[in-house]
Amino acid sequence: RSWTDPSAVIHEKLLRKIGVIGAGAMGAGIGQLAANHGYEVVLVEVDEQAADRGRERVTTLVRKWARHKGMSHANESELLDRIRVVTEADAIADADLVIEAIVEKIDVKQNLFRTLDRIMSPETILATNTSSLSVDAMANATGRGRLVAGLHFFNPVHKMELVEVVRAKQTDDATIARLLGFVRAIGKTPVVTADTPGFLVNRVLFPYLGEAVLMVAEGHSIRDLDNQTRSFGMPMGPLELLDQVGLDVAWHVARSLDNIVSGLRPVLDQLQMMVDDGRMGKKSGSGFYRYRNGKRTAEA
Numbered sequence: 185r186s187w188t189d190p191s192a193v194i195h196e197k198l199l200r201k202i203g204v205i206g207a208g209a210m211g212a213g214i215g216q217l218a219a220n221h222g223y224e225v226v227l228v229e230v231d232e233q234a235a236d237r238g239r240e241r242v243t244t245l246v247r248k249w250a251r252h253k254g255m256s257h258a259n260e261s262e263l264l265d266r267i268r269v270v271t272e273a274d275a276i277a278d279a280d281l282v283i284e285a286i287v288e289k290i291d292v293k294q295n296l297f298r299t300l301d302r303i304m305s306p307e308t309i310l311a312t313n314t315s316s317l318s319v320d321a322m323a324n325a326t327g328r329g330r331l332v333a334g335l336h337f338f339n340p341v342h343k344m345e346l347v348e349v350v351r352a353k354q355t356d357d358a359t360i361a362r363l364l365g366f367v368r369a370i371g372k373t374p375v376v377t378a379d380t381p382g383f384l385v386n387r388v389l390f391p392y393l394g395e396a397v398l399m400v401a402e403g404h405s406i407r408d409l410d411n412q413t414r415s416f417g418m419p420m421g422p423l424e425l426l427d428q429v430g431l432d433v434a435w436h437v438a439r440s441l442d443n444i445v446s447g448l449r450p451v452l453d454q455l456q457m458m459v460d461d462g463r464m465g466k467k468s469g470s471g472f473y474r475y476r477n478g479k480r481t482a483e484a
């Protein structure tokens with residue numbers, strides 16, 4: 185049975201309120217997208233400062249979207265009213281779906297899943313946006329494995345069409361069907377993947393990105409590499425894509441693939457050197473390129 189067959193989807197709006205944990209690059213994007221499509225969204229952050237930064241991120245995304253769609257001020261305010269950023273997880277206790285988008289550390293994520301399992305209603309679906317960690321390991325921290333799955337968005341969330349719906353060992357069919365319905369309801373294309381390192385997209389993408397990293401280390405021009413792959417038909421070159429994703433995030437994905445995809449060890453070393461140097465890509469102002477106010481200025 186193919187899960188990409190629309191007839192396999194129970195078309196429901198049963199998911200009404202969405203909780204998102206972490207209002208960083210991904211969480212803010214996911215929250216904004218869900219609110220755009222009519223869901224009530226509550227984002228949870230670690231403290232007030234992080235919540236303020238999250239609010240700013242969400243507001244910027246909403247304003248850009250509103251301008252792009254030619255929305256009236258009233259509709260824009262209505263959209264903003266559907267999104268809250270808080271520091272208390274109690275505010276999501278009645279959410280129908282929780283999407284976790286916090287730091288990529290398994291012990292921190294497992295603790296969070298343990299807490300969510302305790303505070304959420306027994307029927308709430310718990311999803312993780314992890315790129316490189318085992319969804320099973322998070323499901324095992326809960327007593328509701330059938331309701332735990334991966335929901336892997338790509339960066340930037342508002343632009344990227346695909347969402348991987350990751351089926352862990354215990355995830356049941358109803359959970360997969362509801363997540364497929366949700367992904368379609370927010371205007372994205374879902375693909376169901378197994379809970380294996382890199383899922384589907386990163387497993388095929390990383391050998392390509394890794395080769396570009398190694399070519400830079402051999403002395404090839406960053407700009408030429410990006411321009412040439414663009415002219416080959418890619419919407420973005422591999423190095424600008426890595427800067428967009430974040431070199432720390434890319435390092436985690438590459439490490440998770442280390443036993444499966446050969447030749448990634450020297451790529452990990454290169455990425456590690458850059459991260460140690462504070463060069464994490466666009467978000468840190470420098471990666472393969474330099475950035476000022478989010479705009480690229482030069483090769484780093």
Ligand code: NAI
Pocket residue numbers: 205206207208209210211228229230234284285286287288292296313314315316336337338339428429430433
């Ligand atoms: P980020 O660093 O921009 O945001 C993470 C946010 O989570 C921060 O604002 C932090 O304060 C917050 N946070 C950390 N621990 C928390 C906790 N216990 N409770 C509440 N909030 C907490 O990270 P980003 O890039 O948004 O990544 C988030 C997740 O999404 C990671 O698992 C990452 O692997 C995954 N991901 C990232 C992609 C990317 O291109 N950046 C793409 C797809 C997935």
